[in-house]
Amino acid sequence: MNAAKEKTIMVPLPSQAIIPERDAAKKPILEVHRLGINFGGLVAVEDFNIAVGRTEICGLIGPNGAGKTTIFNLLTKVYKPTSGAILLDGKDTANMNTVQINRAGIARTFQNIRLFRSLSVEDNVKIGLHNEVRYSMGTGILRLPKFFKSERRARERAMELLDIFDMTHLASHRAGSLPYGAQRRLEFVRALATNPKVLLLDEPAAGMNPSETEELMSNIEKIRDRFQIAIVLIEHDMRLVMGICEGIAVINYGKIIAKGTPEEIQANPLVIEAYLGKKKGDEAC
Amino acid sequence: MRRLRLRPSTDNLLTYGLVIVAYIVIRILIASGNISSALQGQLVPITAYIVMAISLNLTVGVLGELSLGHAGFMSVGAFTGVITATLLSTFADTTSLEWLSLALGMPWLRLALAMLFGGTMAGIFGFLIGVPVLRLHGDYLAIVTLAFGEIIKNVMNVIYIGCDANGILRISAVSANDLQLSEGGKIILSGPMGAIGITKISSFTAGFILILITLFVVLNLINSRAGRAIKAVRDDKIAAESVGISTWRYRMMAFVTSATLAGAAGALYALNYSTVVARKFDFNTSILILVFVVLGGMGNIRGSIIAATVLTVLPEVLRAFNEVRMLAYAVILILVMLIRNNSTLRRLFRRNGRNGAMRKKNLLNGGKGDEA
Ligand SMILES: Nc1ncnc2c1ncn2[C@@H]1O[C@H](COP(=O)(O)OP(=O)(O)O)[C@@H](O)[C@H]1O
Ligand SMILES: [Mg+2]
Numbered sequence: 001m002n003a004a005k006e007k008t009i010m011v012p013l014p015s016q017a018i019i020p021e022r023d024a025a026k027k028p029i030l031e032v033h034r035l036g037i038n039f040g041g042l043v044a045v046e047d048f049n050i051a052v053g054r055t056e057i058c059g060l061i062g063p064n065g066a067g068k069t070t071i072f073n074l075l076t077k078v079y080k081p082t083s084g085a086i087l088l089d090g091k092d093t094a095n096m097n098t099v100q101i102n103r104a105g106i107a108r109t110f111q112n113i114r115l116f117r118s119l120s121v122e123d124n125v126k127i128g129l130h131n132e133v134r135y136s137m138g139t140g141i142l143r144l145p146k147f148f149k150s151e152r153r154a155r156e157r158a159m160e161l162l163d164i165f166d167m168t169h170l171a172s173h174r175a176g177s178l179p180y181g182a183q184r185r186l187e188f189v190r191a192l193a194t195n196p197k198v199l200l201l202d203e204p205a206a207g208m209n210p211s212e213t214e215e216l217m218s219n220i221e222k223i224r225d226r227f228q229i230a231i232v233l234i235e236h237d238m239r240l241v242m243g244i245c246e247g248i249a250v251i252n253y254g255k256i257i258a259k260g261t262p263e264e265i266q267a268n269p270l271v272i273e274a275y276l277g278k279k280k281g282d283e284a285c
Numbered sequence: 286m287r288r289l290r291l292r293p294s295t296d297n298l299l300t301y302g303l304v305i306v307a308y309i310v311i312r313i314l315i316a317s318g319n320i321s322s323a324l325q326g327q328l329v330p331i332t333a334y335i336v337m338a339i340s341l342n343l344t345v346g347v348l349g350e351l352s353l354g355h356a357g358f359m360s361v362g363a364f365t366g367v368i369t370a371t372l373l374s375t376f377a378d379t380t381s382l383e384w385l386s387l388a389l390g391m392p393w394l395r396l397a398l399a400m401l402f403g404g405t406m407a408g409i410f411g412f413l414i415g416v417p418v419l420r421l422h423g424d425y426l427a428i429v430t431l432a433f434g435e436i437i438k439n440v441m442n443v444i445y446i447g448c449d450a451n452g453i454l455r456i457s458a459v460s461a462n463d464l465q466l467s468e469g470g471k472i473i474l475s476g477p478m479g480a481i482g483i484t485k486i487s488s489f490t491a492g493f494i495l496i497l498i499t500l501f502v503v504l505n506l507i508n509s510r511a512g513r514a515i516k517a518v519r520d521d522k523i524a525a526e527s528v529g530i531s532t533w534r535y536r537m538m539a540f541v542t543s544a545t546l547a548g549a550a551g552a553l554y555a556l557n558y559s560t561v562v563a564r565k566f567d568f569n570t571s572i573l574i575l576v577f578v579v580l581g582g583m584g585n586i587r588g589s590i591i592a593a594t595v596l597t598v599l600p601e602v603l604r605a606f607n608e609v610r611m612l613a614y615a616v617i618l619i620l621v622m623l624i625r626n627n628s629t630l631r632r633l634f635r636r637n638g639r640n641g642a643m644r645k646k647n648l649l650n651g652g653k654g655d656e657a
Contacts, residue, residue, distance in 0.1 A: 078527075099529050115524070119516055130513075135510060140506065193528070
């Protein structure tokens, strides 16, 4: 990583959330107020508040079962929140479903990889481009000129995106047959293909070896810089989290127990307790 | 890591080639008198079954939804087709426009329109079923299509339809007399006796052309943006939604296309006989077509064509060994299943899109309810 990386200065918002100073001139891309959900009595997430700056890399950490993945599912409307509001680029998303959320600008990856396993790597990315390169069913069946033009464009875009992760040589392979690390990268590319404003990564480094993780870290920063998007990531690898996240929220039992910069989080006694209190096994999940 | 084998375009050319070569060979056999009359009588039904198998493969193999009432759509298409063809020929007799009379006098045009209307009507039924069912997650489509097939069969069994001399349709649910047809009127549908007095206008060539059209629609659909979306929904519904694909829309697209093609096949099939009864399109027929698809391979269009042909011809061929006919049929089915697990032979019956059996992912992994 860049040795000369500048330290991000965080500034408070009127809502008391903090975002990077460079994003402060604009509204946060994502604002979440008092988000909550319970599953038949079990309160999985409660009173969750964050704001994410337009180009922020933001970390969501906490022990296994804390509710991190559930938060991603709430943000993307896989689950319907029982309370709270999610503002994407200042707009309320209350009436949106998963599909509309993606079109509005949130893309994600999954903790338990969900690729279109029987399809080729290239097709997986092209499916991500579904709403960018469009033509009708009739155009496709009748093979009108627009079909060929659009397909060429889709292929170019797919290769461009795959190239970021050096995956172009895998384009014709079955997604399900890729090694684990490559599958995670492909999911990342597919999410990126939907042209998001906010990218949610659920444990992107899980199952990766240290050198792969290192590469992933630089790729995450590269993508943020190149596409100027916000990235929210759930991760247990503290080297990754402390290395690239600018703002971090710590969750335990569905609640935020701490928020702040990596330095603040590392020094926070509540966090240390949450992690050290039940150290066993937690790091691995 | 495995590469996907053939490029789709090469693979599709192979499928078209197979169909065209088979057609030419059979034409030569007919011309040289080298084909039994029993088999010759089977030619149109075989083409209809091929279209049925390809279209069902779109729902079961490509979309990954189970449909147990595909024959119901065939039935809708068949009876709509018969009514259309009868009305058109009545119209040809009564119209004062000479060119129209001349045009509708041509059997192939009546057949084409009958297939068009039959397909459209079946597509509409597909849409009406899809509106409530395709929004649900789980195996509801199997249950509802099963019921649909039975309902259509029973409704067609009690409906009487006739047209009088000037081409006005009359419908009754009581009896043929209740239609009160005037002189020169014609009964088209006579309750349990089915459609009667059909003018046979289907032909092997028409069936061949319908297969080509079906291949064109289905293969081009599969290898396009919409087809990718359909396959994405099949492989992972939650992931498909997460990249902005409306699952409902693409499930509907595949299902309605599938129903429409089945309707056209139904019209082709019915207009090959002088009478057709609704019982012909029962649950057994739906299962038979499903067997074609499963044996031919999920998502493997060429496999569907081969399976539909072989399994329609086979019982006829086996007729020579009458006592052991069904036994032999069963043994052959089992052998095919075993052979299909052989990797060398499997290349011949290659699956188009996916490996492994039909994944009932909604059942096993849960729909929205599971951890995403
Ligand atoms: N669909 C669901 N139904 C019931 N409980 C759920 C559901 N999804 C998640 N939970 C519960 O919510 C809690 C948080 O889970 P999760 O968000 O997956 O944790 P993690 O922080 O490890 O990602 C867990 O106790 C889990 O059992
Ligand atoms: Mg999780």
